[in-house]
Amino acid sequence: MPHAAPLEPTILVIFGAGGDLTWRKLIPALYNLYLDRLLPERFAIVGVARKHLDDGAFRRRLREGVDLFSRRGPADEVDWDRFSAHVAYLSDDLNDPASGPALSQRLEELERTWGVRANRVFYLAIPPEMVEAAAAHLQRLGVCRDCQRDRLVVEKPFGRDLATAVALDRLLSGMFAESQMYRIDHYLGKETVQNILAFRFANSLFEPIWNRRYIDHVQITVAETVGVEERGGYYDRSGALRDMVQNHLLQILCLIAMEPPISFDADEIRNKKVDLLRAIRPIRAEEVHYSAVRGQYGKGTVNGRAMPGYREEPGIPSGSITETFAAFKLYIDNWRWQGVPFYLRTGKRMPARVSEVSILFRSAPHQPFPAAAVENWQPNRLVIRIQPEEGIVTRIQAKQPGTRLQLGPVDMQFRYQDAFSVAPPEAYETLLLDVIRGDATLFMRADQVECAWKIVAPVLDAWESVPPGDFPNYPAGSWGPEAAELLIAHEGHSWLQHTLQEDRK
Structure with a gap:
């Protein structure tokens, strides 16, 4: 049986990293993908939220979520240490026009270390009312412009009604290509x-x-x-x-x-x-x-x-x-x-x-x-x-x-x-892996x-x-x-x- 081609280096940036979705679903899913050897050899997870934390405190918080919600049960100490070495935290305010340089610098540092332009996945694990600010933030930084390598994951709800859904689509399509957008429905x-x-x-x-x-x-x-x-x-x-x-x-x-x-x-x-x-x-x-x-x-x-x-x-x-x-x-x-x-x-x-x-x-x-x-x-x-x-x-x-x-x-x-x-x-294991692979089959189009x-x-x-x-x-x-x-x-x-x-x- 032919082996799947190795995945390209990938950086996953999670906005709303201090929230319930990241704690209960995203990190446990990524940890299980890591244990199954399905993540790229070179990968990094960068959590972004307003709260001031260091990497150690952030990782300890995520470990609690994995222990409670992973389908495999509590994490193995050695496996968690190896996985969490790929995890970092940045304090950033999406509504502050002066914020953002730290994220740009972190992306550049990782890619310089790897010697390659990585695929970048920006996951908006944030309330719907913050999506516009996050999109403008990414556009201002210029970190999500490559239509082949850069992807934006948007959680439901996609608007409150037809008018707001159309308005949201116009907003996002004015900043990103449709091929970059992954509207996720965990079902x-x-x-x-x-x-x-x-x-x-x-x-x-x-x-x-x-x-x-x-x-x-x-x-x-x-x-x-x-x-x-x-x-x-x-x-x-x-x-x-x-x-x-x-x-x-x-x-x-x-x-x-x-x-x-x-x-x-x-x-x-x-x-x-x-x-x-x-x-x-x-x-x-x-x-x-x-x-x-x-x-x-x-x-x-x-x-x-x-x-x-x-x-x-x-x-x-x-x-x-x-x-x-x-x-x-x-x-x-x-x-x-x-x-x-x-x-x-x-x-x-x-x-x-x-x-x-x-x-x-x-x-x-x-x-x-x-x-x-x-x-x-x-x-x-x-x-x-x-x-x-x-x-x-x-x-x-x-x-x-x-x-x-x-x-x-x-x-x-x-x-x-x-x-x-x-x-x-x-479900999130399957969908996150598809985003990393660039497979949009299970994601909704505008x-x-x-x-x-x-x-x-x-x-x-x-x-x-x-x-x-x-x-x-x-x-x-x-x-x-x-x-x-x-x-x-x-x-x-x-x-x-x-x-x-x-x-x-």
């Missing part, structure tokens, strides 16, 4: 999300039936047991629609429903996603109440523990009208999917933490079995589990043991933990972000113009408001019980 780095493409396009068994002739409807559920945790201030300005539907759920929908690509070239994959988003039937203002449902959780019980309502959570105003639950019904107007409803739902304080896609197939054209034999009959379904247990479940009908003809559902299961001897990488905002814009406008009068409208520990059941019941469907819960029975 796209999950192993099972990526496996959707392999499952669909590498198996001739499924591709012929992946269309309106055989599929009745599709359900996508992303449920969380947690509330807002420490993100109360951010979440109350965002809500479920902005935080989850506009990005995560629509990205999963793209992978499930996009047309087959000609190749796995990054732009070819992203072109197909944009085509799919453009084919989604627009939701007209007068149809919002038929196509979307919102909810906010009140007091309740999750896994036997009493939970406060959203308005009693830390940092949440007592009269907040921010939605913590959103459900959508969408149609895709193309030859493959015409008339097939896609149901999307996401919520906090749900009974279980689960993310999965359920594809429900149409019934067989003729039922020859006696009525008594099919009392437990269920439609065939295919379930793609994204978290917490990654895998794929195919539900079919089979004769149950016994002398009577009795059919019942049985599951054929593929579990990552059973099929492979190694644990899958964390037109893709804009198309996603156009889909949810009518709902966002309608919800903001007419405040909800029934919040909170579902108790913590339930599957959302009653209106969500009515949304899907209009077509004779019901939300499926998630497969993890069924496995426990």
